[in-house]
Amino acid sequence: MSHAFFVEILARNGDVKQRIPFHDLPIRIGRAYDNDIILDDPHTAAHHAVIETTEGGDVQIRSLESRNGIVYRRQRVPQQRLDDHTSVRLGHTTIRLRQRDFVVADELADSTNHQWEGWPPLLAGLVLIALQASFAHWLNQTGKTEWLEYLSEIATVAISMVFWSGAWALVTHLFSGQLRFGRHLFIAASGLILGELWSLLSSYLAFAFSLEFFTRYSTHFDTVVIAVVLFFHMVTVMPRRRWQWGVLTVLLAVGAMGLSVINSYQNTGRLAGELYMHDLMPPALRQSPDISIDTFMDQVQKMKAGLDEAQQEEIDPDELEEGAGPEDSPQQDE
Amino acid sequence: MLSTLCRRSARAVRWMVLIACATAVLPLQAQTATEKIAPPSSSAQRLYASAKKDLLQLRVLLRNGRSQSTTGSAFLLGEGNLAVTNYHVISQIALEPETYIGEYVDTDGKKGAVELIALDVLRDLAIVRVDRTGTGSFQLPDELPVLEQGEDLYSLGNPLDLGFAISEGTYNGISRRGFSDHLMFTGPLNPGMSGGPNITAAGDIAGVNVSHRRDGELVSFLVPARYLQQLVTLAQGQATPPADFKPIIGEQLLDYQQVMMDHLLSEPLTHKTLGPYQIPVRESEQLRCWGSSEDHTQENYTTDSIYCGMESVVFISGNLQTGRVSFDHQLISSKKDNPLRFSRLVSDSFSHQIWSSHRSEEVTAQQCTEEFVANDHLPMRAVLCASAYRKFAGLYNFTLLTITTDDPLMSVKSLYELRGISYDNGMAITRQLLNAVTRATDEAATAGETTGDKTTGSAAE
Numbered sequence: 124m125s126h127a128f129f130v131e132i133l134a135r136n137g138d139v140k141q142r143i144p145f146h147d148l149p150i151r152i153g154r155a156y157d158n159d160i161i162l163d164d165p166h167t168a169a170h171h172a173v174i175e176t177t178e179g180g181d182v183q184i185r186s187l188e189s190r191n192g193i194v195y196r197r198q199r200v201p202q203q204r205l206d207d208h209t210s211v212r213l214g215h216t217t218i219r220l221r222q223r224d225f226v227v228a229d230e231l232a233d234s235t236n237h238q239w240e241g242w243p244p245l246l247a248g249l250v251l252i253a254l255q256a257s258f259a260h261w262l263n264q265t266g267k268t269e270w271l272e273y274l275s276e277i278a279t280v281a282i283s284m285v286f287w288s289g290a291w292a293l294v295t296h297l298f299s300g301q302l303r304f305g306r307h308l309f310i311a312a313s314g315l316i317l318g319e320l321w322s323l324l325s326s327y328l329a330f331a332f333s334l335e336f337f338t339r340y341s342t343h344f345d346t347v348v349i350a351v352v353l354f355f356h357m358v359t360v361m362p363r364r365r366w367q368w369g370v371l372t373v374l375l376a377v378g379a380m381g382l383s384v385i386n387s388y389q390n391t392g393r394l395a396g397e398l399y400m401h402d403l404m405p406p407a408l409r410q411s412p413d414i415s416i417d418t419f420m421d422q423v424q425k426m427k428a429g430l431d432e433a434q435q436e437e438i439d440p441d442e443l444e445e446g447a448g449p450e451d452s453p454q455q456d457e
Numbered sequence: 458m459l460s461t462l463c464r465r466s467a468r469a470v471r472w473m474v475l476i477a478c479a480t481a482v483l484p485l486q487a488q489t490a491t492e493k494i495a496p497p498s499s500s501a502q503r504l505y506a507s508a509k510k511d512l513l514q515l516r517v518l519l520r521n522g523r524s525q526s527t528t529g530s531a532f533l534l535g536e537g538n539l540a541v542t543n544y545h546v547i548s549q550i551a552l553e554p555e556t557y558i559g560e561y562v563d564t565d566g567k568k569g570a571v572e573l574i575a576l577d578v579l580r581d582l583a584i585v586r587v588d589r590t591g592t593g594s595f596q597l598p599d600e601l602p603v604l605e606q607g608e609d610l611y612s613l614g615n616p617l618d619l620g621f622a623i624s625e626g627t628y629n630g631i632s633r634r635g636f637s638d639h640l641m642f643t644g645p646l647n648p649g650m651s652g653g654p655n656i657t658a659a660g661d662i663a664g665v666n667v668s669h670r671r672d673g674e675l676v677s678f679l680v681p682a683r684y685l686q687q688l689v690t691l692a693q694g695q696a697t698p699p700a701d702f703k704p705i706i707g708e709q710l711l712d713y714q715q716v717m718m719d720h721l722l723s724e725p726l727t728h729k730t731l732g733p734y735q736i737p738v739r740e741s742e743q744l745r746c747w748g749s750s751e752d753h754t755q756e757n758y759t760t761d762s763i764y765c766g767m768e769s770v771v772f773i774s775g776n777l778q779t780g781r782v783s784f785d786h787q788l789i790s791s792k793k794d795n796p797l798r799f800s801r802l803v804s805d806s807f808s809h810q811i812w813s814s815h816r817s818e819e820v821t822a823q824q825c826t827e828e829f830v831a832n833d834h835l836p837m838r839a840v841l842c843a844s845a846y847r848k849f850a851g852l853y854n855f856t857l858l859t860i861t862t863d864d865p866l867m868s869v870k871s872l873y874e875l876r877g878i879s880y881d882n883g884m885a886i887t888r889q890l891l892n893a894v895t896r897a898t899d900e901a902a903t904a905g906e907t908t909g910d911k912t913t914g915s916a917a918e
Contacts, residue, residue, distance in 0.1 A: 262801050265794060266756035333829055392815025392822045399827045399840040399858070401808035405796035406836070406862045413831035416891045420884060422826045423841050427880050430853065433821040434845035 125223060130160060130174070133210055133217040148182065149175035152213065153189075166191055166214030174205065174220060182220065184211055235362055245305035248288075249281060251312035255319050256280040284311045295360045306359050314352035321348060330404040332411045338402050339395040343380050350376035500658055504611050505623045507660060508532075511594040513561040513587070514615040515542050515571060515652060517549050520558050530614035530653030530666065531561065533591030539692055540591075541685060542652030543667055544576050544583045545772045551576055551583075551702040552774055552848075561587050564621050575692040576702060578709045579771055579780075580637045580684040581667050583652075584692040595654055595662055597689060601682055602661045604628045610642055612666050612677075614653025622650075628663065632678060633742040635769030636716050636780075639678040640664045646677035655679045706773065707849035710877055713771060713780055714852070718882040721782065726893050731761055731788040734835075734861065734869045737893035738765045738784055746784075758791040758802065771877065777819045779852070779877030787870045796865035803860065803868045810858050810872055811842045820844040820854060829862065834895040837861045841887060846877070855883035857890060869894065 126144035130152075134140045143160055151158045155169040162171070168189035177183050185202040186192045194212040195203045203211050210219040260276040288307035295303045321344060325337040337344070350372045357368040384394050391398075511533040516525045529546030533539070540561070549557040550573050559571035569588045576583040604610075608628045615621050626644015642655060646669045653666045664679030699705060726737040729746070740746050746765035753759060763786045771780035789806060791799050813823035823842040830839045839859045846852040855875040861868050873890055875883060 262798055265758055265791070265798065265802055266753070335827065391813065398811055398813050398823060398842065399825050401804050403804045403807060403838065403860065403862070403868075404800045405865045407796070407865060409829065409836070409862065411829070413829045413836045416830055416832055416888060419826065419828050419830045419839060419841075419891065420888050422828070423843070423884060423887065426824045426826060426843060429824055430821060430843055430845040430880075431850075433824075434847060434850060436821075438816075438818075438847070 127223050128174075129221045129223075131219045131221060133219060135217075149173050152218070153187070162213070162216055164214045164216045167216060171213050177204075182206075182222075184220075189213075239306065239309075240303065241305050243305070244309035248284070248305070248308035248310075248312035251309075251316050252281050252284055253277045255312070255315045259319060280315070284308060284315070287311050291356045291360065298360055303359055307356060310352060310355045310359065313355075314348060317351070318345065318348045321345075326402040326404055327408060329400055329402055331408050335400045338400045339397060342383050342396050346376050346379045346383070350379075500609070501611060501623050501625055504656060504658070504660060505613065508594045508613055508623075508654070508656065509564045509621065511591045512613055512621055512653070513540055513563050514618075514621070514649075515540075515546055515585070516560050516562065517547060517557050518560060520556060523558075526557060528615065528618050528649050529651040530649065531585065532595050532613070532652075532654040533587070533589075534595055534597055534689060536591050536593045537693075538586055538588070538590050539574065539689070540571075540585050540587050541654070541665060541689075542583050542585060543665065543680070544578050544581045545667075546652045547571075547573055547576075547583050547585065548772070548774050551706065554702075559585065561585075563589070572698060573702065574695055574698045575688055576705070577684065577688050578706050578773065579713045580680050580688075581772065582665065582680055582684060582688055584688055586698075594660070595656075597662060597682065597685060599686070602657060602659070604640070604657070604663060606630050609658050610644065610655050610663050610679075611658070612642065612644060612646055612650060612653060612655045612679075614646075614650030614666055616647035616649045618649050624650075626675065626677070631681075634745075635767070636713065636720065636743060637684065638681055639667065640681050642666075642677040642679050643675050644677060645669075645675055703848055707852065710771065710773075710779065710849055710852055711879060714878040714882060717780060717782065718878060718886065721886060722889065726889060728893070728895075729763055729786075730897070731763060731786055731869055732790055732867060733896050734788065735893075735895045735897055736763065736786045736869060736871060737890055738763065738786075739782075740765060743767050743769070744782065744784075757794055758789060758799075761788045762786065774819075779846075779854075781874070781876045783872075783874045785872040785874075788867070789870065790867040792866070794866060799866050803870070806870055807838075807858070807860050810870075811840065811856050813842065813844070818847065820846055823856070830891065832892045832894065835861055835863050837863075837891075837894065839891060843880075843883065851879055852877050853880055853883055854878075855887060857887050859891065859894065861894065861896075863896065 126146055128145040128148065128150070130143045130145065130150060131139045132141040132143075145159065150160060151170065151173050152160045152162060152167075153169050153171040154162050154164070154167055158170065168187065168191070170187045171189045172184050172186050172193055174182065174184045181204050183202050183204045184193060186200075191214050192199045192201070193203055194200070195209070203209065205211070205220045207221050207225045208219075210217050256277040256279070257273050260273055264272070285308065288304060288311050291307040292302040292304040295301065295307070322341070325341060325344060328334045329336070329338040353375065354368055354372040357372070358365055361368070383396075387396055388394055513531040513533065515529045515531045517527040518525050526549060527546060529542055531540040531542035531546075534541055544551070547559055550559050559573070560568055561571050562568050567589075572586040574584045574586050606629055610626055610628050612624050612626065613621070624645045626642050629641040629643050632639045632641050640655075640663065642664075646666050650666045651668075654662055655664045655666055657663050662682045662685070664681050665685070667678050667680050669675075669677040720741070720743070721739055726739055728735040729738050738744075738746055744765050744767055746763055748761070748763045750761045751759065764783070765785075766783035767781050770778040772778055787806065789803055791802075794802075811823060811825070815822035821844045823844045825840055825842040827838070827840040830837060837859045839857070842856045842858075844854045846854075855873075855878060857873040858871070860870045871890075871894065875886060878886075
């Protein structure tokens, strides 16, 4: 037998915390035990309000002997007509009344890839981690191939990724009751591979086409990769809030970039992370033409004006680092 | 034997220790007596007795609190009120007269004020005026006596602020490792003796105590007396000293760098061979080159290095030494590595070669130009960074970093540092250096091999 009225106690974000069905009105609300809905909110009165039918046939909530009363849209009201979308606040409790004939929203299409859960993404993630760790180790090591070193490298990366994904899985469990550990591991591993590929690609772009921009601001590109990874982790935790997470990660990334620029400017006086590009690649990859010595020297000549301007600048004595000459100089034994 | 004691590190090595005041204590050696004229002790006794009236200790004090910052020695010339010392003893008074003040103490313990009159940064000399006159023990005749190698010399001063002392040694010719000559004095010089006189057995001024080599035993240096004459003439003609010495120092540095650059560019740069590459060096009395080779067999690559650097610098202040040139070349090669992996190895060695600070009191932050360039023979990556001297307009530090990009398994990385030069000179030498790296045809690889080490000290006069 279905009920006619449903009083919904809402959480701050609008989710329903509790739904109490009723066959008929009035419904009395308050802290006293003779009410239909007993509230545990100390900011409500013993007999706080009543939901009833008016003479005109509408449904309304009316305040009884309460100190805090009923608040609707930030205004205290003696009574308020209730429809399916009206929520009112009593003390710290927000309630809404819905009737049986309420039309619910359309069914959402399920975008969650349910096959890609559990073991398959977990194993794929581990394979990606192994690939990335081996490649990075191969690239940065010279000389003989020591298989044990590869294994230890892979193990190190894998363990740190397992911890990272484990933390995300726990957070997911907190919100949705499932761990989705495999998913998280796959996301983390994909991020690793993406970072590695980007580092190669940016070095290539900088080296092949003289686009030093890509290595000069490499920390910012790394930040973007990390932000993308965070986004996917968050979406995995709460798939419904895609937009919210998107905005959050963009804000985080912009904030991190800003901080890194400020930090770099404070430490070095320039916005770029490095003084000059040091990434070199095999000469065969060079695409853009080399410039002549004359052109290079013209550019050097152009720096003079800037240096002379800096030379003229008075610098704040508090800013000075005592003895911070660029000389790695012979320390003086006076 | 010099070479076995020298460190051949590519980094700048501290060769000379200016001996202004005390920190390091070097072992003092007893002198072996090989004199013909008189037993050493009596000679030194006689000389000290006649010189002590005109011998001074100089102290640089903080105006605020009057605690001493540096101590050195000085001596009164003739019967006048001018005293000679080293520039590095009184550099703080020259650069920061608002913070530092000088005072002298004579052998009787009497103190008095010191006024800076003239200085010569390159020769490390200065003239100060004091409120007493000399007795004429130290004369500076127009015709200086000729020194013979092996001759006895005596240095006077106040080592380590312990008390006035005289030390004996021998004259061993002229060292031309800097762009101004030094006399080699084989005898002990200790911090605190800087600026003190060095005299012959006859009591004539041979030079002024200035520095010693930390990596040697009793290898000490004197500023020759002949450099003094010019400065004394200038000081005597100067009734009132200049208000600000910084422009004078700046001018002297500009003159000096011109001498240095004329020397560097006087003839085409010489070439040395590193693998198949020809790299530019300038080997001379002032610029010494050292080579080393390392075979990283385990890691599958080898490095060969040639480092050329000046062993002397111009001391301006504790934070700033300048007028120095160094060339550092390194060939990294691998026989059978993967080119991508090799490029990573090369990248590592190419990184962090140039350092910049925007908070230095002495120089501005570096500004850099970086490009892939090609000369007539070779493509390379070139980075040029320059910074300007804040206190001396017209002087710059140039750092040129290049690495060849013609071979997938071999690269020569070169780091050239030129400190305290004019922009035009920096440009000129950078252009020459960029054009000078070439690759020999493979069969001629070892033909132009090095001239080897030249013998160390130059012959005595």
